[in-house]
Amino acid sequence: MIILILYISTHISTTIALNNEDINNEDINNKETIVFDNSTGFFGMENEGPLGLSTLRDELEFKEYNVKDNIEMGLNADTITKDLINEAHILILINSDRRFKREEIALIKDFVANGGKLLLVTDTPESLTNMNKLARRFGAEFLDYYLGDEVKIESGMGEIYLISPIPISLEKEPEVLLQTDFIEAKEWPSVWERPGKKVKKANFVVFAGIRYGEGSVAFLGDKDIFLNKNIKKGNNLNFALSIFDWFEHKETDDTIVYSTDKLEFFVKKGETSTAIFAIKNRGDIEQVLKFEVPSYLKDTVFVQVDGNGLKIKPGETKVIRVKINWRKNASSVTGFIVVKREFGLYRTADYIKVEMFQGEI
Incomplete structure (x- = not known):
C-alpha cells in the first residue's frame, strides 16, 4: 500500500505563557481584553440567572481573558467611542437597538483593519437594520428568516443547539463556518409575530468568520446560545469558546x-x-x-x-x-x-x- 498525505494545514498562533509566580500588573495588562458593548442595548454579563451571560464570562476569564463592558470601564454607554476601541482586543456587539453613527462605523472598521477582532451577534428581526449597516461593511448580511425554535447541528465539535437562529449571507467564502442541515426557512417580520410563509429550503450558514485587513470578523445568528440556560447544552460551550480560539489563530494540526x-x-x-x-x-x-x-x-x-x-x-x-x-x-x-x-x-x-x-x- 502507498501511504499518501493528502492534506496538511497549519494555523499559526501567538500565545503568552504565564508562570503563576510571575503574574503581576504588567502580565494582567498583557492579557487580551474582550469588551461587550452596552451602548447597543445589551446587558447581562453579571447576571447569574438563566438569561444572563455570567457562565460565558467565567469561562473566558478562566482562559485568562479580561472581560469588560462600557459601564464597568466607566465609559459612555450611549455610543462606541475611541476610548472603548483602544481598550478592546475583541469587541462584541449584540442585537443593536440603535443606529450606528458614521463615526462609529469608521472607528470599528479601522479597529478591525489594524488587527482588532469583532464579533457581531444578531437573532431578532428588529435588530437587523442596525446590525446589517455594520455587517455589510464586511461583506455579510443577516437575513430575516426563521429556521425553527431550536436547531440542532451535528458538527465537528459534536451536537450544537441553536435557539431561533437567523441565517447569514456572505459575499465571499468564509474561513470558518457553521451551517444547518437542509432545512426550511420562513419569513420572520418580528419577534412579536409568528413566522410567515415558507421562503426556501437550504443549508443555512448561522456562523461565519472572515479575515479583514490585519484583523478578523465573526458573524453569529444566535445570541441565546450564550445564555446561562443554553450554554451547557450539548457542545454549545465548546463552540462558543472555539470562536475565541479562532480569533487567536491557534495552531491546529489536522493531518x-x-x-x-x-x-x-x-x-x-x-x-x-x-x-x-x-x-x-x-x-x-x-x-x-x-x-x-x-x-x-x-x-x-x-x-x-x-x-x-x-x-x-x-x-x-x-x-x-x-x-x-x-x-x-x-x-x-x-x-x-x-x-x-x-x-x-x-x-x-x-x-x-x-x-x-x-x-x-
Whole structure:
C-alpha cells in the first residue's frame, strides 16, 4: 500500500505563557481584553440567572481573558467611542437597538483593519437594520428568516443547539463556518409575530468568520446560545469558546493519512465488488469525516459508513469499506469519493479516485 498525505494545514498562533509566580500588573495588562458593548442595548454579563451571560464570562476569564463592558470601564454607554476601541482586543456587539453613527462605523472598521477582532451577534428581526449597516461593511448580511425554535447541528465539535437562529449571507467564502442541515426557512417580520410563509429550503450558514485587513470578523445568528440556560447544552460551550480560539489563530494540526489515493475495481456482470482502505489521524484534533459521491455514481458506489459521519481521534486508524455495483451499458466507470472533514470550526475536503472496469473474467 502507498501511504499518501493528502492534506496538511497549519494555523499559526501567538500565545503568552504565564508562570503563576510571575503574574503581576504588567502580565494582567498583557492579557487580551474582550469588551461587550452596552451602548447597543445589551446587558447581562453579571447576571447569574438563566438569561444572563455570567457562565460565558467565567469561562473566558478562566482562559485568562479580561472581560469588560462600557459601564464597568466607566465609559459612555450611549455610543462606541475611541476610548472603548483602544481598550478592546475583541469587541462584541449584540442585537443593536440603535443606529450606528458614521463615526462609529469608521472607528470599528479601522479597529478591525489594524488587527482588532469583532464579533457581531444578531437573532431578532428588529435588530437587523442596525446590525446589517455594520455587517455589510464586511461583506455579510443577516437575513430575516426563521429556521425553527431550536436547531440542532451535528458538527465537528459534536451536537450544537441553536435557539431561533437567523441565517447569514456572505459575499465571499468564509474561513470558518457553521451551517444547518437542509432545512426550511420562513419569513420572520418580528419577534412579536409568528413566522410567515415558507421562503426556501437550504443549508443555512448561522456562523461565519472572515479575515479583514490585519484583523478578523465573526458573524453569529444566535445570541441565546450564550445564555446561562443554553450554554451547557450539548457542545454549545465548546463552540462558543472555539470562536475565541479562532480569533487567536491557534495552531491546529489536522493531518490525515490515507492508505491509497485510488481505488480500482473489476466487476463481473450483475455482481458487486468491494475494496477497503485505511485512514489514520496523525494530527492533534478529533475530526468528523463524511463521505459523498457525485450524483452520477449514487447507485453505483457505496461507502459503508454511518450517515452521521465517522469520528476519528488523534492517533486513531479507521478502515473504510467501499462497495461498487455492476452498471449497465458501461465498460468502465471513473469518479471519486469526497471525504469532507470537520474539525473545530474548520471544514475541508479530500478526494479519492475510483476506477471500475466491467466484463467477464
